[in-house]
Amino acid sequence: MNAPSPADKFFAFDNTYAKLPDHFYARLSPTPVKEPGLIKLNHALATELGLDPDALSQPEAIEVFAGNRLPRGSDPIAMAYAGHQFGNWVPQLGDGRAILLGELTHRNGIRRDIQLKGSGPTPFSRMGDGRAAVGPVLREYIISEAMSALGVPTTRSLAAVTTGEWVFREAALPGAVLTRIAQSHIRVGTFQFFASRQDNDAIQLLADHVIARHYPDLKDSEKPYHDLLQAVMDRQAELVAKWMGIGFIHGVMNTDNMSIAGETIDYGPCAFMDVFHPDTVFSSIDQMGRYSYRNQPRIAQWNLARFAQCLLPLLADDQDKAIEAAQTAIDSYPDIYQLEWLGIMRAKIGLSKAEEGDLELIQGLLGIMSDQKADFTLTFRDLSFAAKEVPVEQWRVRSHFDQPANFDAWAQQWTSRLQQENLSDGDRQTTMQKVNPRFIPRNHRVEEALAAAQAGDTQPFEKLTTVLEQPFDEQPENAEYATPPMPDEVVQQTFCGT
Numbered sequence: 327m328n329a330p331s332p333a334d335k336f337f338a339f340d341n342t343y344a345k346l347p348d349h350f351y352a353r354l355s356p357t358p359v360k361e362p363g364l365i366k367l368n369h370a371l372a373t374e375l376g377l378d379p380d381a382l383s384q385p386e387a388i389e390v391f392a393g394n395r396l397p398r399g400s401d402p403i404a405m406a407y408a409g410h411q412f413g414n415w416v417p418q419l420g421d422g423r424a425i426l427l428g429e430l431t432h433r434n435g436i437r438r439d440i441q442l443k444g445s446g447p448t449p450f451s452r453m454g455d456g457r458a459a460v461g462p463v464l465r466e467y468i469i470s471e472a473m474s475a476l477g478v479p480t481t482r483s484l485a486a487v488t489t490g491e492w493v494f495r496e497a498a499l500p501g502a503v504l505t506r507i508a509q510s511h512i513r514v515g516t517f518q519f520f521a522s523r524q525d526n527d528a529i530q531l532l533a534d535h536v537i538a539r540h541y542p543d544l545k546d547s548e549k550p551y552h553d554l555l556q557a558v559m560d561r562q563a564e565l566v567a568k569w570m571g572i573g574f575i576h577g578v579m580n581t582d583n584m585s586i587a588g589e590t591i592d593y594g595p596c597a598f599m600d601v602f603h604p605d606t607v608f609s610s611i612d613q614m615g616r617y618s619y620r621n622q623p624r625i626a627q628w629n630l631a632r633f634a635q636c637l638l639p640l641l642a643d644d645q646d647k648a649i650e651a652a653q654t655a656i657d658s659y660p661d662i663y664q665l666e667w668l669g670i671m672r673a674k675i676g677l678s679k680a681e682e683g684d685l686e687l688i689q690g691l692l693g694i695m696s697d698q699k700a701d702f703t704l705t706f707r708d709l710s711f712a713a714k715e716v717p718v719e720q721w722r723v724r725s726h727f728d729q730p731a732n733f734d735a736w737a738q739q740w741t742s743r744l745q746q747e748n749l750s751d752g753d754r755q756t757t758m759q760k761v762n763p764r765f766i767p768r769n770h771r772v773e774e775a776l777a778a779a780q781a782g783d784t785q786p787f788e789k790l791t792t793v794l795e796q797p798f799d800e801q802p803e804n805a806e807y808a809t810p811p812m813p814d815e816v817v818q819q820t821f822c823g824t
């Protein structure tokens with residue numbers, strides 16, 4: 327590591343997780359790489375974080391992003407956690423290829439983790455090499471930033487650098503490091519790590535840390551841990567409902583990949599659906615479809631039940647009472663989720679009021695879409711252009727259905743439901759277009775950008791990330807990024823790419 331220099335003052339760190347007891351993490355520095363090279367710095371995010379993009383473009387900063395230089399004030403750690411992977415208990419996971427450099431506090435008081443992913447082996451690496459390949463790093467960059475632009479809570483990507491080293495997977499691939507920003511990297515699996523060791527003091531410390539950091543309103547609550555469970559459930563319900571509303575499939579909803587702050591985290595074999603089908607699975611490692619599109623809400627509840635179990639010692643002194651409280655909370659989850667989802671779906675079809683029959687109306691459309699393999703994103707987007715004075719035969723949304731008669735029948739119900747809203751077609755169109763994107767990171771476009779980047783051409787990656795910054799704008803000049811794949815372009819499977 328280089329000696330600190332004035333140029334290291336990129337970040338004003340204020341590290342709280344590293345002040346928790348030693349067994350919460352392993353203290354170690356990133357492993358330097360041969361030849362750091364900047365692929366991408368996220369200027370907008372840097373500015374949002376109160377950082378200077380020009381300073382972050384300097385060679386010294388690029389060395390920080392590669393793990394070759396520790397910025398002043400950093401207290402680097404790999405966090406300990408456990409988790410259920412595909413339902414199987416793994417007592418120790420932890421940051422096997424990530425290092426938390428530290429936390430910085432925003433002007434608006436929000437604290438963010440700055441983490442390097444792909445920064446070398448740690449005591450939690452098990453058989454892994456601690457590294458990441460350029461493809462998965464840019465995949466996380468593209469999709470996390472697209473999610474943010476789509477209004478979904480998510481970790482962010484501040485920078486991606488190449489390492490000048492190879493990583494060995496099925497083939498030798500160029501190595502890269504991602505600088506990830508998160509409200510925190512505390513996961514359901516972090517709680518599980520301590521719960522499985524019956525370390526109740528640690529659970530309480532962690533819960534208090536989480537309340538202070540992510541749920542400060544609960545600090546003065548009379549039953550803070552009960553309220554914490556409720557608040558984490560609420561945020562997950564909102565998060566997963568948002569995923570469902572944009573056709574996002576996380577792909578690896580293991581408990582170690584569920585953030586306590588309610589952000590989407592750990593972009594592996596995730597993908598957006600093109601044609602709508604609720605059973606869609608892309609991940610090559612998800613053979614049973616555990617994490618299919620339709621299962622996501624149910625899996626979120628399963629993960630939250632694991633979280634509730636961890637909190638039992640804090641919920642009541644009497645174990646039966648604690649279990650009862652946890653069970654009652656978890657049983658209420660489907661209703662909480664359903665309400666979130668219904669709100670999102672109502673907005674997607676231009677409804678602002680809640681009326682009886684809305685659920686059936688929404689399900690009716692989804693049913694026709696999945697029967698006729700309609701494109702999920704474009705159906706909702708193009709529905710926004712429908713207008714009373716234009717006959718349904720001329721609506722552009724109709725082009726997404728092979729047998730438009732079924733859609734026409736639905737459109738009639740929808741039109742009559744719209745009469746209960748006091749909105750002009752123009753206003754409805756504007757509101758619908760704020761929630762129904764024209765652009766999503768389509769698999770074939772993502773794969774195309776990654777293949778080019780891997781071969782040294784980052785231009786398609788640049789173009790794709792730029793288009794995805796404004797997903798709700800029509801951008802007619804970029805129309806080809808909105809279109810579904812041609813049959814020979816369809817991506818059937820995504821890979822974990824660790």
Ligand code: AMP
Nearest residue numbers: 419420421422423451454455456457824
């Ligand atoms: P993920 O599937 O990325 O959520 O990772 C699951 C676990 O495997 C975490 O503990 C990671 O830190 C670890 N892991 C994944 N890839 C590697 C790697 N290349 N080297 C070391 N650990 C890894």
Ligand code: MG
Nearest residue numbers: 582583591592
């Ligand atoms: Mg993970």
